[in-house]
Amino acid sequence: MFSMKDSATRRKILASGGAVLGGSLAGCLSGGDSGSGTGDGDTGGGTTGTGGDGTAGGSGSCSGETYEVGYGDSQTTVCSDAFPTDEKLYVYAVQSGWMNWPEVMQAFKEQYGVQLNDDDRSSGEALQDARSHAQNPTHSAFNGGYTYAIQAMQDGLTQAYKPANWDKVPDSAKTDNGHCTGTRKVTTALTYRKDLFEERGLDEPQTWEDLKHPDIMQDLALQTPQAAVGLAAALSINNAYGGSLDDVQPVIDYYNEIQDGGAEFTDNFLAQFTSGEYGSFIRYDYSGLDLKYNVEDIAEENVGVALLEGPNGEAGAFNALYGYAMLANAPNPEAVKKFMDYVLSLEGQRKFLKAYARPIRASEMEMPDEFPPQSRYDKTQFTVDQSALVENQETIIQDITRGAGL
Known part of the structure; x- marks a missing residue:
């Protein structure tokens, strides 16, 4: 795999009122939501302490950390006790050599102790695999080309989950039912x-x-x-x-x-x-x-x-719009919700920009000069x-x- 060099001096990845490169997306499949998010605009929100069993209002004990995740009607509390430790978190097409996913995966592991599987396949291959495992899903979320995520939704393979900061995503880049959310362009x-x-x-x-x-x-x-x-x-x-x-x-x-x-x-x-x-x-x-x-x-x-x-x-x-969707009956739902929140946080979004993939929250950032x-x-x-x-x-x-x- 290619080695990477520190090019921080090349970039100005700062939260500001910069313009979005490339214009807006057409073809709305979505609508807004008037609810309030739990994220702090950076890492998707989180607290430490007791309470929560991985679901909102849960009565079980939590010996690890609890995190407030989701937005609006998807808001809930998850506990790190439910995060996989002896196995990986499987999310389709999160892979090395593509849009700086390795740095996203590494940062998530360092912060939350969860190792992502390096899933080397295309959006089409991912969709076919998700279809073949519809009765017994092997992955927790679909990630890839946005229209492929829509197809997964239409096939009944996904479930509603609006990540923290869902309200920051343009209406044209998300479905109003919370199944599919755009993350980068x-x-x-x-x-x-x-x-x-x-x-x-x-x-x-x-x-x-x-x-x-x-x-x-x-x-x-x-x-x-x-x-x-x-x-x-x-x-x-x-x-x-x-x-x-x-x-x-x-x-x-x-x-x-x-x-x-x-x-x-x-x-x-x-x-x-x-x-x-x-x-x-x-x-x-x-x-x-x-x-x-x-x-x-x-x-x-x-x-x-x-x-x-x-x-x-x-x-x-x-x-082209890329995004993700949580899979129905997916393994490790608590961990994947936290991961989806992280990807949509400003911290996660900046990692895409380091590879020159334009984050869906690009309007909150200043674009690097290296773009055409x-x-x-x-x-x-x-x-x-x-x-x-x-x-x-x-x-x-x-x-x-x-x-x-x-």
Whole structure:
């Protein structure tokens, strides 16, 4: 795994009235709540002492610490006696190499004594596994692409839990029934080797059409739409070429063309990118920025991050929402509630920002200067109606997979 370096001097991750990069999300699936939260705006709220058995109003004794968790009608008290000590807390797709989850996991373990499982899988793989274990859940929460969490809810796999600071989440990034809550946002982008592009006489790409250059296609890596990051890329390209949620032929045609030119669909390409085997890859803006500024295995000046548009100026950078949902009948419900609170606390949110994934509470923070110019986000970024995407998502994935031979 890549080593990380201290880049605190690069960032200004302070609680303030800074602007949110990238604009607001469209396609509301939600509504507000007039209740009051228990969190203190930092770690989600907590007390020490006796009382509580892991549920509100419990009569059992607690020899450890008790914590007030949740927001509004989800408010309750949990006791650390119920936290797993000889086993791990399993949350889907909380994994190394992704959005700084390792630091989140480490901080949670240090503060609350609970070790998270390093769950290496995509959102689509997580959803399939949750479905297969619906009668006997192995994980306590679903984490991943927001529309995949919505699908889990629609499958009856989730339960209501509004984490502390739920009221700080925009209405468009949560369901009013408390099942699904957004935690961070990222935007589809191209990451490329500036040194290799310069050797080949290539300028920084500005459009998706630019990627059809033979010297770019030959060692371009991207992911299939079964993963949330791959679906975001497909939606970006499809929109850039005039497609819609009901018409994905543009991205199918694009994928067939770039595959003929040498582009590869793979989940494992970061090591090959640093070694120069791949000259570019399509993922998210955070992916390239984290690689550029936080990884020692490649020189900062050799990494470029580009937000792309369509050949005629169409928006081509999908703004993707990620979030979580507590699973029904999940093991370790007390611990996972505390973990979900921690992720939505300012402390937890800042850890995403250290990897350049934009926290859902970004309006309370100042964004680092290393992001591409806001004008570029304004020109290229777009969203889709979340409910329409959920309705069409499985068909979209299947159509692209078959049409592009993935």
